[in-house]
Amino acid sequence: MSVYLYRWGAFAFRRKWIVLPLWLLGLSILGILAGALREPMSNDFGIPNLPSERANQILDQHFPGMSASFQFDAVTGTYVIAAPDGQRLTDPANRAAVTALIDKLNGLDIVDHGKPLADPITTAESMNCLAGDRAASAYISRCSGAPLNVLNRTEPDSVAVLTVPFAIKEFTDVTADDRKAAYDVADEARGAGLRVELSGTIAMEQQQPSGKAEMIGMGVALVVMIVAFGAIVAAFVPIITAIVGLGAAMSVIFIGTSVLSIPSFTTFLASMIGIALSIDYALFIVSRYKHELAVRDSAEEAAGTALATAGSAVVFAGLTVIIALVGLSIVGIRFLTFMGLGGAVAAAFAVLTAVTLMPALLGAFGRNLFRPKLPGIAQHDPEDDTSVTNGMRFARLIGRVPVLTLLLSVAILALLAAPAAGMNLGLPGEDSMPKSTTVRKAYELRTAGFGEGSNGKLMVAVDLSKVAPERRTAALTALRDKLTAYQGMDYVTEPTMSQDGAGALLNGVPKTGPNNQDTKNLVRDARDAESALRAEYGMEYGITGTTAIYADVDHALLSKIVPYLAIVAGAAFILLILVFRSILVPLTAALGFLLSMAATFGATVLIFQDGKFGIIAEPRPIVSFLPIMLIGLVFGLAMDYQVFLVTRMREEYVHGQSPTDAMINGYHHGARVVTSAAIIMISVFGSFLLESDVTAKSMGFALAAGVAFDAFLVRMVLIPSLLVLMGKRAWWIPRWLDRALPDIDVEGAKLRELREKSATPVP
Numbered sequence: 197m198s199v200y201l202y203r204w205g206a207f208a209f210r211r212k213w214i215v216l217p218l219w220l221l222g223l224s225i226l227g228i229l230a231g232a233l234r235e236p237m238s239n240d241f242g243i244p245n246l247p248s249e250r251a252n253q254i255l256d257q258h259f260p261g262m263s264a265s266f267q268f269d270a271v272t273g274t275y276v277i278a279a280p281d282g283q284r285l286t287d288p289a290n291r292a293a294v295t296a297l298i299d300k301l302n303g304l305d306i307v308d309h310g311k312p313l314a315d316p317i318t319t320a321e322s323m324n325c326l327a328g329d330r331a332a333s334a335y336i337s338r339c340s341g342a343p344l345n346v347l348n349r350t351e352p353d354s355v356a357v358l359t360v361p362f363a364i365k366e367f368t369d370v371t372a373d374d375r376k377a378a379y380d381v382a383d384e385a386r387g388a389g390l391r392v393e394l395s396g397t398i399a400m401e402q403q404q405p406s407g408k409a410e411m412i413g414m415g416v417a418l419v420v421m422i423v424a425f426g427a428i429v430a431a432f433v434p435i436i437t438a439i440v441g442l443g444a445a446m447s448v449i450f451i452g453t454s455v456l457s458i459p460s461f462t463t464f465l466a467s468m469i470g471i472a473l474s475i476d477y478a479l480f481i482v483s484r485y486k487h488e489l490a491v492r493d494s495a496e497e498a499a500g501t502a503l504a505t506a507g508s509a510v511v512f513a514g515l516t517v518i519i520a521l522v523g524l525s526i527v528g529i530r531f532l533t534f535m536g537l538g539g540a541v542a543a544a545f546a547v548l549t550a551v552t553l554m555p556a557l558l559g560a561f562g563r564n565l566f567r568p569k570l571p572g573i574a575q576h577d578p579e580d581d582t583s584v585t586n587g588m589r590f591a592r593l594i595g596r597v598p599v600l601t602l603l604l605s606v607a608i609l610a611l612l613a614a615p616a617a618g619m620n621l622g623l624p625g626e627d628s629m630p631k632s633t634t635v636r637k638a639y640e641l642r643t644a645g646f647g648e649g650s651n652g653k654l655m656v657a658v659d660l661s662k663v664a665p666e667r668r669t670a671a672l673t674a675l676r677d678k679l680t681a682y683q684g685m686d687y688v689t690e691p692t693m694s695q696d697g698a699g700a701l702l703n704g705v706p707k708t709g710p711n712n713q714d715t716k717n718l719v720r721d722a723r724d725a726e727s728a729l730r731a732e733y734g735m736e737y738g739i740t741g742t743t744a745i746y747a748d749v750d751h752a753l754l755s756k757i758v759p760y761l762a763i764v765a766g767a768a769f770i771l772l773i774l775v776f777r778s779i780l781v782p783l784t785a786a787l788g789f790l791l792s793m794a795a796t797f798g799a800t801v802l803i804f805q806d807g808k809f810g811i812i813a814e815p816r817p818i819v820s821f822l823p824i825m826l827i828g829l830v831f832g833l834a835m836d837y838q839v840f841l842v843t844r845m846r847e848e849y850v851h852g853q854s855p856t857d858a859m860i861n862g863y864h865h866g867a868r869v870v871t872s873a874a875i876i877m878i879s880v881f882g883s884f885l886l887e888s889d890v891t892a893k894s895m896g897f898a899l900a901a902g903v904a905f906d907a908f909l910v911r912m913v914l915i916p917s918l919l920v921l922m923g924k925r926a927w928w929i930p931r932w933l934d935r936a937l938p939d940i941d942v943e944g945a946k947l948r949e950l951r952e953k954s955a956t957p958v959p
Contacts, residue, residue, distance in 0.1 A: 199504070247723065277297070449538050485506075621817055628891060679704050715743050746820075785842075
């Protein structure tokens, strides 16, 4: 590979005014096609084959149309209405304000008027829930499903819920004007003294990438590269390749929307991956080019050699990222599959621009790329073998006391990993919205009036078609008694029968919120009880609703982590054997990643779940899809740093250095570029801590922490320590395997052999 990349690098450098216009033409064509073919992206984050789908099947069979409200892209809306402090909604003035609100909603054009809205106070009255002994079991049984909080002991009749069907078909069709109209329709009621807040998807804004993280990442990257190169012009070249690579990747994704329904979140991950990897890969090649300029006779020769060595490492580093991202498709979750594929497209273009566009840009600037040098910056050049850098000093320290540095790095990672044992997963719901939003205020009003579990009711859809008609009442009573008996259940409403008499609906209200582990355990126990009831009565049932779906998603994602990690790590292990011609180096690379992941999970749990250090005001479960996304993204980046740093060490070893000296010299050359790349990534990911959304904060922190732990503790301390301790054994490979594997020559040994055989450069 090194010889082919050398030839291309020298050609692109020499024929820069052919390569650069061709890239500009190709990017323009992709942009024009994207503009012409682009279709709206979807917001369908559904997961197939969840246990909660059984309930939807029963609903479709006996309650046609009802299951539509449980689709991920459904437009839902519930008004939570609260009386002024110390008053009741049944007071005449407040009741009149509620009636006036319903009249306004009945006249709102975005509301589905197929069925008149029911006044929650009138409904409670018709259920005979405004009078009687509210402590009596018969009253509680009858009124547990009332839309007015009649069972509240401290402030009864003070909060009501009004579920409104909207005529908008999909969440992506909701406009800002629709959200404003849905909220403003209650202004008159608010003026009358009521608190009216709106929950559901009608009140949620569609999350679009703000571009803030990308801008911060670009800014930090520019500063870091100015420091790394000691020159301003050189710092801008990786920015150019990042813009071109990201533009091409985004164009391909937008073209794909013409034939596929692509989730909107795909572009978010692709932009993050595209910018970070493009800059990282360009940084690596430009750093090597700077070194080769000092030792080669011509800039063309330097560009070819830089691409032959650093470019080879970039190709295989990019392949590990692509494997990790494409591997997300094995999870079987559509939105994760497309996010992974979008990221893989961005990674592919990052590699493509690095090995095809970069040498042409180097040719355009030539030796002037690093002129003028900035005084006082990067005085000690890591590409100068005679210079003693901080990286060399630290590598020498590792070489002297490898056992100590190994034990210290493992101890720190283990200490950070300890809190991960108590990790609790959940999905971002209404309770994770900023406190200033109407959705969050509605959640809190409903919690105060009906209990926290009312925000995540369990809808139990019962199929009685196989139950004898005379036994259906007994079957439903047995089911209701069973559900009520669970310790985590607050109450269960009386069943609502379907028109055909063969179906029924019950609502179970847990004592805890949708993301609480006790609630998820309740869902599991309630489902486990079906087999006994089916055996006795012939009844079947399914459980759906926010809480059940959250529990199902958690289980679906957790069950895929181990096979995903095994497949991705296995594929990358084989790839790294090709790169390093070693068994132990890829093995230690994978084991080191497990340590960095455990430390990352522990730190994230400590801050976002346990609420330490005051970074977030409200601790909450870790978002369910974070672990698997974190593994995919950080694994690819970790292998990038492994390839960047250790290929230089192998190159020194192949060229005759002892294992310890090879580690020190490779560290000397590679530490600055790995440090710079890691700082850029940490800055891009860490900028998401500035967002108001807790989910974005936790994802940004976890990704930044994962990169920091893996780059600075694993790749730059643990792995070099192991290489010293293993000595020549680190580079051992069975002879039969060495002969069987193709020689990809990342370190450029074949290029050196060709130079030694010929006095002239390779044509």
